Amino acid sequence: MEKIQSIRGMNDLLPEQSGYWQFVERMLARAVELYGYQEIRTPIAEHTALFKRSIGEDTDIVEKEMYTFDDKGGDSITLRPENTASCIRAGIEHGLFHHQKQKFWYVGPMFRHERPQKGRYRQFHQFGCEAIGWPGPDIDAELIQMTARFLAKLGLKNLTLELNSIGTASERKIYRQHLVAYFENHLAGLDEDSKRRLTTNPLRIFDSKVPATRTIIKKAPHLESFLSEESRLHFQRLCQLLDDLKIDYVVNPRLVRGLDYYSLTVFEWLTDQLGAQNAVLAGGRYDGLVEQLGGKPTPGIGFAMGMERLIELLKLSNQSVNCEYSAQVYVVTDNSEQAIMRATLFSEQLRDHDINTVIHFGGGSFKSQFKRADQSGAGIAAVIGVVELAANQITIKPLRSEQEQFQLEFDQKLDNESLSTLLNLLPQ
Ligand code: ATP
Numbered sequence: 510m511e512k513i514q515s516i517r518g519m520n521d522l523l524p525e526q527s528g529y530w531q532f533v534e535r536m537l538a539r540a541v542e543l544y545g546y547q548e549i550r551t552p553i554a555e556h557t558a559l560f561k562r563s564i565g566e567d568t569d570i571v572e573k574e575m576y577t578f579d580d581k582g583g584d585s586i587t588l589r590p591e592n593t594a595s596c597i598r599a600g601i602e603h604g605l606f607h608h609q610k611q612k613f614w615y616v617g618p619m620f621r622h623e624r625p626q627k628g629r630y631r632q633f634h635q636f637g638c639e640a641i642g643w644p645g646p647d648i649d650a651e652l653i654q655m656t657a658r659f660l661a662k663l664g665l666k667n668l669t670l671e672l673n674s675i676g677t678a679s680e681r682k683i684y685r686q687h688l689v690a691y692f693e694n695h696l697a698g699l700d701e702d703s704k705r706r707l708t709t710n711p712l713r714i715f716d717s718k719v720p721a722t723r724t725i726i727k728k729a730p731h732l733e734s735f736l737s738e739e740s741r742l743h744f745q746r747l748c749q750l751l752d753d754l755k756i757d758y759v760v761n762p763r764l765v766r767g768l769d770y771y772s773l774t775v776f777e778w779l780t781d782q783l784g785a786q787n788a789v790l791a792g793g794r795y796d797g798l799v800e801q802l803g804g805k806p807t808p809g810i811g812f813a814m815g816m817e818r819l820i821e822l823l824k825l826s827n828q829s830v831n832c833e834y835s836a837q838v839y840v841v842t843d844n845s846e847q848a849i850m851r852a853t854l855f856s857e858q859l860r861d862h863d864i865n866t867v868i869h870f871g872g873g874s875f876k877s878q879f880k881r882a883d884q885s886g887a888g889i890a891a892v893i894g895v896v897e898l899a900a901n902q903i904t905i906k907p908l909r910s911e912q913e914q915f916q917l918e919f920d921q922k923l924d925n926e927s928l929s930t931l932l933n934l935l936p937q
């Protein structure tokens with residue numbers, strides 16, 4: 510029969526990899542807890558309107574990348590392409606922003622219908638944080654500092670932090686008019702995609718990779734000259750704080766970000782090690798978003814990091830991470846009913862003490878079972894055969910030391926002396 514395969518761009522995470530992911534996720538959760546962030550889990554599907562209204566109708570995500578379908582009741586549903594909108598929706602829905610500030614973190618799958626390639630998938634994972642209720646720029650600096658800290662802790666060097674201010678929505682509106690006028694004067698030189706963006710989302714032209722368009726972009730007016738005094742001060746203060754914290758950054762006046770809800774601060778951590786997929790982490794301030802989604806005006810800032818790209822970078826950095834699963838005790842038997850019963854009872858006693866214990870089911874020669882025991886990474890094999898059953902004992906065979914094998918009395922409860930003898934034989 511024809512095999513059913515996974516959906517293109519959606520990957521299995523196999524056991525040999527999952528330890529690595531768990532390690533990184535635990536580390537990140539702890540890193541942001543240090544700053545007061547708490548986990549939030551929202552559904553992976555939302556009403557389509559949520560993303561249209563927040564991310565914006567004229568963005569790449571909403572225009573071309575969303576997994577949208579009608580459910581059986583006829584409602585338009587979308588698999589989340591990102592998680593900021595859901596966090597804000599949840600916060601408003603549960604009244605979490607009433608006279609309170611919130612710091613959320615999340616990790617989980619996101620869905621975008623893009624052309625799959627290395628570092629770009631249709632189901633991918635983001636780890637992200639949202640700080641809602643603070644107008645900044647102090648929290649902006651703290652959030653960026655936090656990202657710098659955990660990236661460094663993960664041992665990632667050679668990442669560049671790019672920073673920009675994209676002003677407020679009204680400042681951008683005026684800028685947009687000037688930008689459109691400029692590009693219209695250079696219409697012939699623009700690529701087709703950029704021509705289309707000229708009417709829908711002209712700031713996104715900055716993301717074009719077409720050389721002729723890039724040349725035109727170079728001379729386009731800068732947003733900076735359209736910023737109000739207040740916006741300018743916000744950015745200056747942020748830069749000052751980052752300087753004080755000794756965080757290196759590059760101000761990139763062309764950094765705009767692909768989602769409509771951003772305002773003022775935007776930033777990205779970039780790498781030159783992953784080809785075209787150079788953004789590892791991206792974020793920014795979204796002061797209008799809570800109101801846009803039906804809440805009271807409330808400022809916010811957040812970031813999202815691509816887990817696949819992060820883990821790829823970690824692998825390239827060649828650090829050894831000890832996160833592989835390993836059994837600690839491997840139980841070998843003669844496969845008789847009695848031996849299996851004894852093995853099960855003994856294993857439960859070990860598990861009561863937090864010891865990873867694997868019983869060899871399915872029989873086989875002792876030789877082949879010991880081979881498995883060795884491969885399992887266990888520090889000891891516990892042997893139960895005819896002799897042990899008759900003597901009411903269990904033979905303990907150290908697998909990683911020269912020590913001779915010895916017998917334990919089998920009892921309803923593991924006594925402390927036997928337990929500490931066993932623990933001493935387990936690899937640290
Ligand atoms: P790109 O320019 O690479 O398409 P983006 O601006 O669309 O990125 P964001 O929406 O800002 O990305 O998402 C934040 C992060 O999530 C990105 O920096 C990236 O690390 C990761 N990411 C985004 N889309 C994908 C994808 N399709 N596959 C894997 N990771 C992704």
Ligand code: MG
Pocket residue numbers: 569767
């Ligand atoms: Mg994208």
